[in-house]
Each structure stands twice: as structure tokens, then as C-alpha cells.
Amino acid sequence: MHWLRTRGRATAPYGLGLIAVLLIPALLNVIPGIAPGYVLYLVSLALIYAIVAIGLGILIGHTGQISLGHAGFFAIGAYASALLTLRLGLPFVVAVLVAGSVSAAIGFLLGLPALRLSGPYLAVATLGFGLAIPQLVVWQSSWTGGSSGLHGLPLASLPLGAFTIVFRTDQDYYYLAAAVLIVLTIFARNVVTSHTGRAFVAIRDSEIAARAMGVDLVRYKTTAFALSALYAGIAGALYAHLLHGISPEDFTVLLSVDFLTMIVLGGLGSIGGALSGALLLTFLQNALTRLPVVHDFKNLYIVVLGVILILTIVFFPQGLAGIARSWRLRRATRTLDRPAGAGQIVELGERSGVR
Amino acid sequence: MTGPVLEITDLTIRFGGLVAVDGLDLRVNAGEIVGLIGPNGAGKTTVFNCISRFYQPDRGTVHFKGRDITRSGSHEIIRFGIARTFQNVELCRSMTALGNLLVGQHVAMRSGVIRDGLRLPGVGADEARATQRADEMLELLGLTGDRDHVVSTLPFGLQKLVELGRALVSDPALLLLDEPTAGADKQEIQGLADLIRRMRDRFDLSVLVVEHDMSFVMGLCDRLYVLDFGRRIAEGAPADVRNDSAVIEAYLGEPELEVTEV
Numbered sequence: 059m060h061w062l063r064t065r066g067r068a069t070a071p072y073g074l075g076l077i078a079v080l081l082i083p084a085l086l087n088v089i090p091g092i093a094p095g096y097v098l099y100l101v102s103l104a105l106i107y108a109i110v111a112i113g114l115g116i117l118i119g120h121t122g123q124i125s126l127g128h129a130g131f132f133a134i135g136a137y138a139s140a141l142l143t144l145r146l147g148l149p150f151v152v153a154v155l156v157a158g159s160v161s162a163a164i165g166f167l168l169g170l171p172a173l174r175l176s177g178p179y180l181a182v183a184t185l186g187f188g189l190a191i192p193q194l195v196v197w198q199s200s201w202t203g204g205s206s207g208l209h210g211l212p213l214a215s216l217p218l219g220a221f222t223i224v225f226r227t228d229q230d231y232y233y234l235a236a237a238v239l240i241v242l243t244i245f246a247r248n249v250v251t252s253h254t255g256r257a258f259v260a261i262r263d264s265e266i267a268a269r270a271m272g273v274d275l276v277r278y279k280t281t282a283f284a285l286s287a288l289y290a291g292i293a294g295a296l297y298a299h300l301l302h303g304i305s306p307e308d309f310t311v312l313l314s315v316d317f318l319t320m321i322v323l324g325g326l327g328s329i330g331g332a333l334s335g336a337l338l339l340t341f342l343q344n345a346l347t348r349l350p351v352v353h354d355f356k357n358l359y360i361v362v363l364g365v366i367l368i369l370t371i372v373f374f375p376q377g378l379a380g381i382a383r384s385w386r387l388r389r390a391t392r393t394l395d396r397p398a399g400a401g402q403i404v405e406l407g408e409r410s411g412v413r
Numbered sequence: 414m415t416g417p418v419l420e421i422t423d424l425t426i427r428f429g430g431l432v433a434v435d436g437l438d439l440r441v442n443a444g445e446i447v448g449l450i451g452p453n454g455a456g457k458t459t460v461f462n463c464i465s466r467f468y469q470p471d472r473g474t475v476h477f478k479g480r481d482i483t484r485s486g487s488h489e490i491i492r493f494g495i496a497r498t499f500q501n502v503e504l505c506r507s508m509t510a511l512g513n514l515l516v517g518q519h520v521a522m523r524s525g526v527i528r529d530g531l532r533l534p535g536v537g538a539d540e541a542r543a544t545q546r547a548d549e550m551l552e553l554l555g556l557t558g559d560r561d562h563v564v565s566t567l568p569f570g571l572q573k574l575v576e577l578g579r580a581l582v583s584d585p586a587l588l589l590l591d592e593p594t595a596g597a598d599k600q601e602i603q604g605l606a607d608l609i610r611r612m613r614d615r616f617d618l619s620v621l622v623v624e625h626d627m628s629f630v631m632g633l634c635d636r637l638y639v640l641d642f643g644r645r646i647a648e649g650a651p652a653d654v655r656n657d658s659a660v661i662e663a664y665l666g667e668p669e670l671e672v673t674e675v
Contacts, residue, residue, distance in 0.1 A: 259508060260508075263505035270497055272583070
């Protein structure tokens with residue numbers, strides 16, 4: 059029954075997060091002096107990035123397969139849904155689902171070379187993928203709009219039986235992004251705490267042991283790639299309709315590094331970590347690019363990104379999730395007077411998403 | 414059962430110019446505990462890696478219960494009923510003992526990322542069944558107290574036990590043990606021999622064990638194969654092998670013959 063208790067404790071932040079999601083718009087409306095529309099747009103962007111981070115976290119944190127090219131999947135999802143709604147006039151919902159599926163299929167294909175590559179070689183291969191996608195978009199300018207991109211995307215809408223919900227305002231879209239994130243977070247949590255998630259972690263811990271225990275590396279590595287690409291693709295589609303327009307420069311390699319930093323900062327192998335890392339970094343980037351004193355906005359953010367990566371890896375290798383864990387642990391040992399060692403061991407098990 | 418559980422015929426594998434295993438014939442009958450011994454570098458673990466399909470032999474075949482497994486994938490072997498342990502312990506380090514024993518039941522559980530992600534009906538029941546089975550195995554091995562401990566925090570001896578449990582929980586017909594005594598002291602070694610025999614009786618196992626602690630295999634095994642430079646130099650009951658002149662020559666100057674390694 060030990061795991062029940064740890065699970066209950068780990069679920070509490072999600073409950074608080076849900077309450078925050080519901081209350082944020084109301085709060086913004088009562089706080090004077092800020093533009094709620096812009097803040098909600100920014101939060102929506104952070105939630106969309108969090109979707110990518112969760113998917114990438116399953117690939118890197120749980121399965122141990124690096125990717126430096128997830129901006130590529132994000133771009134594929136964004137362009138797929140933009141083209142489907144703009145050129146073919148397909149409904150938003152269909153476009154998002156197709157965009158996610160296309161991205162997942164390409165993720166599966168990229169997973170195939172990953173079977174033969176590991177470590178730095180896989181990093182370079184995925185980096186190449188991430189570099190190639192925006193370039194391909196520019197070359198195929200006749201239908202992608204080239205470097206000027208695609209604009210004037212229709213409003214997101216959701217048909218519900220007789221009537222249709224149209225997401226007109228920033229607040230509407232915020233609720234949409236939050237709902238998708240919640241669904242995908244639950245899905246990811248279910249995956250990593252189950253049979254499939256155990257196979258992922260087994261591959262990360264020891265490929266030899268995983269094979270000897272009957273884990274089919276071909277199947278599970280490609281599954282991890284496809285799943286993380288699905289998340290990035292859906293997020294990309296949401297991104298395109300949040301901005302109503304996209305261009306290749308939205309999807310540079312730097313965005314892939316952003317995604318990686320989010321999950322490292324949050325803590326590898328932790329879904330809550332991926333969430334908090336994505337939120338924190340998105341707000342930080344926005345704050346830095348709007349800082350009035352600094353003129354060279356964009357480069358300052360890159361420097362800060364690098365510093366965050368270094369500091370996290372050196373001082374908090376388990377990221378925000380690790381800090382939260384040790385804080386909880388200290389509190390638990392103080393109140394329950396429980397031996398610290400025993401608590402720590404349970405916590406470590408929780409980190410891997412496996413009980 | 415008719416016929417041997419494991420039958421290896423003319424197994425040969427080369428690494429570059431070195432012939433690691435040379436025309437080996439080996440048989441394990443149902444219920445037998447068979448030892449594969451030899452000096453360091455004799456090719457014992459290489460034979461294991463051919464059986465569990467980590468290496469592809471250059472010549473020869475491996476049959477398990479009459480089925481040719483020489484071309485099977487390494488992840489398929491456990492489904493046929495062959496489970497193994499490793500010389501230096503290959504556990505899933507970040508998982509708990511329980512987690513490792515759940516991984517051991519990987520092939521017995523239905524899988525599917527969508528099924529798991531949506532928690533479709535049956536997922537919870539599967540998990541509960543596997544957890545119960547793992548708990549029973551932990552209790553049998555005296556590991557109940559370490560159930561929720563991350564295995565990398567456990568002492569080496571317990572890690573080896575967890576690894577044994579992970580192999581057993583897959584319900585194998587043939588258990589491959591690679592140096593089970595490595596890192597154990599004399600008292601633990603005696604207990605280990607008893608444990609392996611008890612597990613054999615309880616789970617209807619056949620066991621193939623690679624070892625270089627001679628006193629351990631002499632006491633444990635029904636039959637021994639002796640390898641030297643990849644060739645089989647002797648085969649038979651422990652008492653016969655002990656007095657075989659080729660074996661004594663191969664082990665000349667090898668302290669492992671008499672001394673228990675700690």
C-alpha cells in the first residue's frame with residue numbers, strides 16, 4: 059500500500075494546478091493594470107509548450123533516447139493543420155488530429171534509425187532532422203508559403219452535436235489549450251505508470267536486461283518516438299491556431315533547445331517537472347525579451363538559457379522535480395519522524411515513474 | 414517430457430581470429446542442473462550469449478524443447494521459456510525490487526500504449542495480478558522488506574537475488590545462471606546452492622549454470638561440461654570430471670579449482 063500513499067501525495071499538485079487553470083482568467087480580470095488578453099495568450103503558449111515538453115520527457119527522461127529535433131515535429135504539426143484548414147477547409151478538430159497523426163508517423167520513421175544510434179550519434183541525427191524541416195518548408199514554397207509562412211488561419215472550433223463552440227477570444231483559446239494539456243497529461247501519466255512505461259524505463263536503465271526480459275526494442279523505441287512526436291504535433295497544431303499564422307522561423311533549432319531545457323530544468327523522468335519547466339521557461343523568455351533596459355533582447359535569452367542548463371545540471375541534476383521531492387522529504391521526516399533513508403528510497407522509485 | 418530441454422549442436426563462434434567456442438555439443442535434460450565450467454576466458458559466457466541470442470553463432474544450432482531458436486531475436490527467448498541472470502547483474506537500476514519483478518513479467522502481460530494510456534478495462538486487473546505474483550516471489554526469496562527499495566541502493570548480494578527473482582517470475586522452463594556466486598561469501602554460497610535446488614523442485618526447472626567456483630558446482634550440479642579455449646574437454650558427473658586428467662591439466666595453476674573466490 060506504500061505506492062498508494064506516494065501516488066496520492068504526487069497527485070496533489072495536479073489538483074492545485076487544475077484549480078489554478080480554472081481561476082487564472084477570473085483573477086486576471088480583477089487585477090488592475092494588466093492586459094488579461096495578452097497574459098492569457100502567454101499562458102496558452104506556455105501550456106502548448108508544456109504539451110511538447112511532456113512528450114519529449116517520455117522520450118528522453120523515461121526511455122533515455124535523446125532528441126534535439128523536436129521543433130521539427132512541432133513544425134510538422136503546425137504546418138499540417140494550417141494547410142488542412144486553410145487549403146482544404148477541413149474542420150479544426152480534424153486538422154489537429156491529422157496533424158498529430160502525421161507527426162507521430164514521422165516520429166515512428168525517425169525512431170527506426172534510433173535503433174542503431176545512441177548517445178551523441180542520435181543527438182546529431184535528430185538535430186539534423188530539426189534543421190532540415192524548416193528548410194524543407196522554405197523550399198516547398200508553392201504550398202507552404204515559403205519563408206513568409208501561412209497566415210489568416212480560421213478560428214478554432216469544436217462541433218458538439220447540434221451547435222459548435224468557436225474559440226474567439228484569448229480566454230476561449232486558453233481553456234482549449236488547458237483542456238488538451240490536461241487530457242494529454244493524464245494519458246502520459248497512465249502510460250509511464252503502466253506496463254508500457256516500465257518497458258521504456260527498462261530500456262533506459264539497461265538495454266541488455268530489457269531484451270532478456272522480452273522487451274522488443276524496435277517496438278518500444280519507435281513507440282516512444284511516435285508518442286513524443288504525437289504530442290509535439292498536436293502542440294504544433296494548437297500553436298498555429300493560437301497565432302493564426304506561422305512561418306519557418308518559428309521553428310528554429312533554438313526552439314528544440316528550449317524544449318530540452320524545459321525538461322532538464324523541470325527534472326528528467328518527471329511529468330510534473332516537464333510541466334513546471336515549460337511554464338517557467340516560457341514566462342522567463344517573455345520577461346527577458348520585454349526587459350526595457352536590455353537592447354539585444356534575443357541573445358540575452360540564449361545566454362540565460364545556457365546558464366540555466368549549466369546550473370541545473372551541476373547543482374540540481376534532478377531539476378525542479380528533484381528540489382520539490384527533497385523538500386517534501388524533509389517535511390515528511392520532520393512531521394512523521396520517519397527514517398530519512400526509507401523515505402528517500404520510495405521517492406527515487408517515484409522518480410522513474412515506476413513503483 | 415521427451416527429449417532434452419536444451420540441445421546445442423556443433424556451436425561455433427569466432428571473434429576476429431579468435432575461436433571463442435569451437436564445435437560445442439551440450440544437452441540439458443528436463444529437471445537437470447547442469448554446470449558449464451572452465452578457466453577464465455574458456456567461452457562459458459559466450460555460450461550463454463549464444464543461447465540467449467545476444468551473439469549469433471557462426472556455425473551450429475540451438476534447440477529448445479525441439480524448436481530451433483538459432484535465428485530468434487533476443488527478446489523472444491523469454492517467451493519460449495528461457496530466462497537468465499548476468500555475471501555482473503543487469504537490473505533496471507532506477508526501479509524498485511517490485512518494479513524489476515514486474516519487468517520480469519513483461520511478456521506475460523498484454524501491452525499497447527493506447528490501452529495503457531487510456532487505462533482500458535483489464536489494465537488494472539493485469540497490474541494487480543502481476544503485482545501479486547511479484548509479491549509472492551519476493552516473499553519466497555525473503556525480499557519482502559526490500560520490495561519498495563530502489564535496487565541500486567541494495568547490497569550486491571540482494572541485487573543478485575532480485576535478478577534471480579526477476580528471471581523466475583517469468584515462469585521459465587530453463588534457467589540460465591551466469592556466475593551466481595560472484596561476490597558472495599562462503600556461507601552465502603552454500604545457501605545459494607540450496608536455494609537453486611529448491612527453486613528447481615518448486616518450479617519444475619532445468620538449470621544451466623556457468624560458474625568457476627568448483628566446490629559450488631560439484632555440490633550443486635547433476636552433470637558438468639568443462640570448457641577450455643572454447644572446446645569441450647570433459648563431460649559427466651561431478652565425481653568423474655574431478656578426476657579427469659584433461660580437466661586437471663587445464664586447471665593446472667588455476668587457483669579457482671580449489672579456492673573459493675570471494
